[in-house]
Amino acid sequence: MLTNADRLARILRAEALDAVLATTPENVTYCSGFWSLSQWIRRGPQAYVLVPAEGLAAACLIAPTSTLDLAADQALWVGEIRRYGGFQIDAPDPDALSSTERRLLAILGSEDGGDAVATTVAAIRARGLERARIGVDEVGILPAYFERLKAALPEAELVPAFETFRRIRAVKTDEEIARLRRAANIAERSIEAALATMHAGVSEREMAVAFHARTVAEHAEPVLGCIGFGARSAMANVQPSDARLREGDIVRFDVGGRYRHYRADIARIATLGTAPNRVRSYYGALRDGVLRGMEMMRPGVRAAEIFAAVVETVRGAGLPHYKRSHVGHGIGIDGYDLPHLTPSSADVLEEGMVLCIETPYYELGFGGLQLENTLRITADGVESFMTLDNELIER
Amino acid sequence: MLTNADRLARILRAEALDAVLATTPENVTYCSGFWSLSQWIRRGPQAYVLVPAEGLAAACLIAPTSTLDLAADQALWVGEIRRYGGFQIDAPDPDALSSTERRLLAILGSEDGGDAVATTVAAIRARGLERARIGVDEVGILPAYFERLKAALPEAELVPAFETFRRIRAVKTDEEIARLRRAANIAERSIEAALATMHAGVSEREMAVAFHARTVAEHAEPVLGCIGFGARSAMANVQPSDARLREGDIVRFDVGGRYRHYRADIARIATLGTAPNRVRSYYGALRDGVLRGMEMMRPGVRAAEIFAAVVETVRGAGLPHYKRSHVGHGIGIDGYDLPHLTPSSADVLEEGMVLCIETPYYELGFGGLQLENTLRITADGVESFMTLDNELIER
Numbered sequence: 001m002l003t004n005a006d007r008l009a010r011i012l013r014a015e016a017l018d019a020v021l022a023t024t025p026e027n028v029t030y031c032s033g034f035w036s037l038s039q040w041i042r043r044g045p046q047a048y049v050l051v052p053a054e055g056l057a058a059a060c061l062i063a064p065t066s067t068l069d070l071a072a073d074q075a076l077w078v079g080e081i082r083r084y085g086g087f088q089i090d091a092p093d094p095d096a097l098s099s100t101e102r103r104l105l106a107i108l109g110s111e112d113g114g115d116a117v118a119t120t121v122a123a124i125r126a127r128g129l130e131r132a133r134i135g136v137d138e139v140g141i142l143p144a145y146f147e148r149l150k151a152a153l154p155e156a157e158l159v160p161a162f163e164t165f166r167r168i169r170a171v172k173t174d175e176e177i178a179r180l181r182r183a184a185n186i187a188e189r190s191i192e193a194a195l196a197t198m199h200a201g202v203s204e205r206e207m208a209v210a211f212h213a214r215t216v217a218e219h220a221e222p223v224l225g226c227i228g229f230g231a232r233s234a235m236a237n238v239q240p241s242d243a244r245l246r247e248g249d250i251v252r253f254d255v256g257g258r259y260r261h262y263r264a265d266i267a268r269i270a271t272l273g274t275a276p277n278r279v280r281s282y283y284g285a286l287r288d289g290v291l292r293g294m295e296m297m298r299p300g301v302r303a304a305e306i307f308a309a310v311v312e313t314v315r316g317a318g319l320p321h322y323k324r325s326h327v328g329h330g331i332g333i334d335g336y337d338l339p340h341l342t343p344s345s346a347d348v349l350e351e352g353m354v355l356c357i358e359t360p361y362y363e364l365g366f367g368g369l370q371l372e373n374t375l376r377i378t379a380d381g382v383e384s385f386m387t388l389d390n391e392l393i394e395r
Numbered sequence: 396m397l398t399n400a401d402r403l404a405r406i407l408r409a410e411a412l413d414a415v416l417a418t419t420p421e422n423v424t425y426c427s428g429f430w431s432l433s434q435w436i437r438r439g440p441q442a443y444v445l446v447p448a449e450g451l452a453a454a455c456l457i458a459p460t461s462t463l464d465l466a467a468d469q470a471l472w473v474g475e476i477r478r479y480g481g482f483q484i485d486a487p488d489p490d491a492l493s494s495t496e497r498r499l500l501a502i503l504g505s506e507d508g509g510d511a512v513a514t515t516v517a518a519i520r521a522r523g524l525e526r527a528r529i530g531v532d533e534v535g536i537l538p539a540y541f542e543r544l545k546a547a548l549p550e551a552e553l554v555p556a557f558e559t560f561r562r563i564r565a566v567k568t569d570e571e572i573a574r575l576r577r578a579a580n581i582a583e584r585s586i587e588a589a590l591a592t593m594h595a596g597v598s599e600r601e602m603a604v605a606f607h608a609r610t611v612a613e614h615a616e617p618v619l620g621c622i623g624f625g626a627r628s629a630m631a632n633v634q635p636s637d638a639r640l641r642e643g644d645i646v647r648f649d650v651g652g653r654y655r656h657y658r659a660d661i662a663r664i665a666t667l668g669t670a671p672n673r674v675r676s677y678y679g680a681l682r683d684g685v686l687r688g689m690e691m692m693r694p695g696v697r698a699a700e701i702f703a704a705v706v707e708t709v710r711g712a713g714l715p716h717y718k719r720s721h722v723g724h725g726i727g728i729d730g731y732d733l734p735h736l737t738p739s740s741a742d743v744l745e746e747g748m749v750l751c752i753e754t755p756y757y758e759l760g761f762g763g764l765q766l767e768n769t770l771r772i773t774a775d776g777v778e779s780f781m782t783l784d785n786e787l788i789e790r
Contacts, residue, residue: 024438037632041618042730043419043534044557066720069630088718089629091759098626101759138538139438144555146538160538162439209612216607219600221617223436231493234484235464237432323483325461335437364486364496 001077002030002176002333004352005056008168012053018132020161021120022049023140026333027165029261031059033076036067039140046116046142049078050123060123062116065108072104082123084113117148124153135161170330170338171352176262177376180331180354183220183259184374184385187266190214191253191388194227195270198395200247204229204240211255220257224265224335228252233368236360247273250367254360256335263335265356266386267372270393281318283369283392286359289314290371291390293327293341293357297375297382303345306357310341314359328357331374353377396472397425397571397728399747400451403563407448413527415556416515417444418535421728422560424656426454428471431462434535441511441537444473445518455518457511460503467499477518479508512543519548530556565725565733566747571657572771575726575749578615578654579769579780582661585609586648586783589622590665593646593790596639599624602646603635610652619660619730621649628763631755642668645762649755651730658730660751661781662767665788676713678764678787681754684709685766686785688722688736688752692770692777698740701752705736709754723752726769748772 012020022031023046025039031049038045047063059078061071066087091097091105113119124130130153138146138160150158172180193214194207204227212222228238229245233252245251249272256264269283292313293306307327314322330337331354339347341357358372371390375382407415417426418441420434426444433440442458454473458466461482486492486500508514519525525548533541533555545553567575588609589602599622607617623633624640628647640646644667651659664678687708688701702722709717725732726749734742736752753767766785770777 026438035634037619037621037634043421067632070632070634073630073634073636086720087631088720089631089757089759090716090761093760096760098760101626101629104630105759143533143538143541205614209614212611213608216611216617217604219604222611224432226432231496234496235468235499236482236484237462237465239430239432239465239468241468321485325481325483362484364484364500365488365491365493366485 019052020135023137133157179262183264187256187264208240215257220259226254267370285318288317289359303347415530418532574657578659582651582659599635615652615654662765680712680714683712684754698742
């Protein structure tokens with residue numbers, strides 16, 4: 001299961017919430033297992049999960065009828081599904097159907113709630129929550145719908161909960177960890193596939209195609225594909241162009257796809273041929289920073305402390321002018337989960353968090369260097385998900 | 396240019412708006428050419444475009460400093476860029492920089508607006524719009540930010556404009572048409588690549604890998620990949636599984652990627668070997684419906700009229716029980732643009748609209764059949780983007 005049910009219950013208690021309503025695609029999938037195609041690829045389509053404090057068995061998925069074939073074909077862990085809106089699916093011979101098809105037919109046979117708001121209100125009333133304090137993930141619900149929800153539940157207290165969901169998601173379940181490890185490894189193998197195309201004259205775009213083709217071959221989806229050559233590697237978000245690789249050039253990869261909805265975000269640096277001295281010495285300093293951070297990580301350590309030590313290490317190891325706003329972040333169904341490794345972060349590491357630790361350095365006219373690893377916090381340290389080593393790749 | 400500037404000006408006039416503020420990634424890219432990585436792949440990161448009624452030369456992009464390397468590396472058509480937030484990029488030798496790097500350095504040298512709201516307020520004030528009526532794309536702005544924006548501009552009238560942007564985007568520019576045509580053709584070639592793997596025993600997932608690999612090879616991104624075999628093809632949103640193909644099975648493709656941010660959405664049906672008679676006759680009726688719709692389409696025709704004629708044609712051609720909620724929709728930077736081909740639609744076709752026309756049929760226990768073409772409305776009819784023919788593919 002993706003939902004960290006214990007943590008959800010604890011955080012709802014701590015925030016005095018009787019229920020939460022997930023509305024962004026990330027939180028809907030996280031709370032139910034339901035991946036709604038239209039909600040993930042567009043802005044506007046509405047699917048929600050109402051999770052009462054008593055737990056997921058009492059939870060309710062609210063979704064457009066047109067998407068519910070996916071609910072029948074996926075493994076969900078909510079106790080109820082409510083649908084809204086029409087959608088034509090014929091079933092002239094109900095006796096001849098598979099179990100998935102029968103499940104779908106049962107869902108289609110349930111009452112049409114009218115629209116997303118009316119259906120949500122009915123689900124809230126059915127649970128006796130019409131006077132409750134409910135956290136609403138305010139980022140995914142259409143603003144006009146949020147207003148209608150408030151008007152329909154005048155005695156309920158509806159408070160924003162996008163940040164509450166982020167706090168819940170910060171400690172991962174075993175299933176999430178397995179998906180994140182796999183996503184990270186797919187990204188590594190996609191880097192290897194891209195490196196196999198490395199020669200003088202290859203373009204950033206050609207290398208990106210090799211990268212994404214490997215991601216796709218491993219049943220993952222391309223998401224992040226920053227691949228820049230030479231001085232272009234200094235652009236943090238560099239998008240592959242027709243620029244061609246030359247001897248001695250840096251290749252910066254800041255990349256990762258989505259495997260079963262879970263994100264990867266790793267970085268490696270390669271050079272075509274022997275790396276110039278400055279690349280080597282700067283890279284060594286950045287690597288030492290990452291290794292220092294990984295060494296410090298364990299439950300109870302403050303994120304801000306790690307930030308300070310990582311930056312200090314990089315400065316001491318050969319990049320005295322190094323400055324950064326963060327040196328890492330959680331990762332999960334969203335690419336930037338908690339904790340944040342920033343100087344002002346109040347986050348404290350906990351067992352089961354999954355993080356990216358990174359020390360990017362961007363210098364215009366020279367290039368960008370970056371090492372980014374993904375790992376989980378164990379009872380007494382970290383488990384790195386990486387199979388690649390931490391060294392500069394010279395090919 | 397992606398923005399239909401004349402239509403934008405006309406619609407702002409008709410809706411008595413002095414300016415619009417784009418906030419969803421689709422509308423930001425549409426109004427400026429700026430594609431902001433973080434905004435496209437996550438929920439939360441904020442980038443906006445303020446477009447005053449006098450036009451794009453007076454428009455302003457508002458974006459996080461950390462994303463503005465992309466603004467320097469992309470061709471934008473807004474007159475001003477305002478940044479907010481810190482981001483460390485070193486530039487020890489400004490004289491040795493390329494033109495892109497100098498552009499980035501100039502942007503980084505501009506004032507930090509503080510945050511998205513403060514920067515937007517400053518841009519609005521700088522244009523003397525603090526008492527204006529401004530349409531705000533309410534779906535992309537964080538709700539708390541929209542409240543702060545209202546509080547900071549007490550004399551302005553801020554009204555929701557997500558639907559206004561949809562009306563503006565409904566008629567495409569030449570650049571949009573070129574991208575949409577290319578996206579559609581990439582989807583067709585990706586279907587051909589998938590069909591090349593077709594044999595008894597291939598899995599839906601294996602065929603999906605072949606499909607997406609071709610999309611990636613053509614520098615497009617996978618988005619929509621509904622590929623279902625046999626009875627599974629009756630699930631409208633079917634996601635590829637380990638189900639394996641058998642002789643006589645239907646293969647339903649409802650698919651399309653994103654090429655330079657523009658979407659494809661086409662459908663074709665294949666069978667392994669000779670198609671069963673019912674598949675042939677039903678498919679023929681569905682195809683006749685699509686062809687009837689294409690025949691009717693020209694500027695001035697009502698969408699609801701097309702819906703009625705298409706459904707009527709399918710019913711008369713061998714599928715008397717055919718029912719549908721829509722038979723097509725516009726397509727652009729969003730997968731469902733205006734117009735909507737529904738029975739209650741008030742939309743009227745205009746030259747330059749790009750549409751998908753489709754007649755899906757889903758029957759549980761039997762399968763799903765669907766033909767979906769993409770085309771543009773010309774001065775006196777349509778230009779189909781399809782190079783594949785409209786027939787059932789038997790292989």
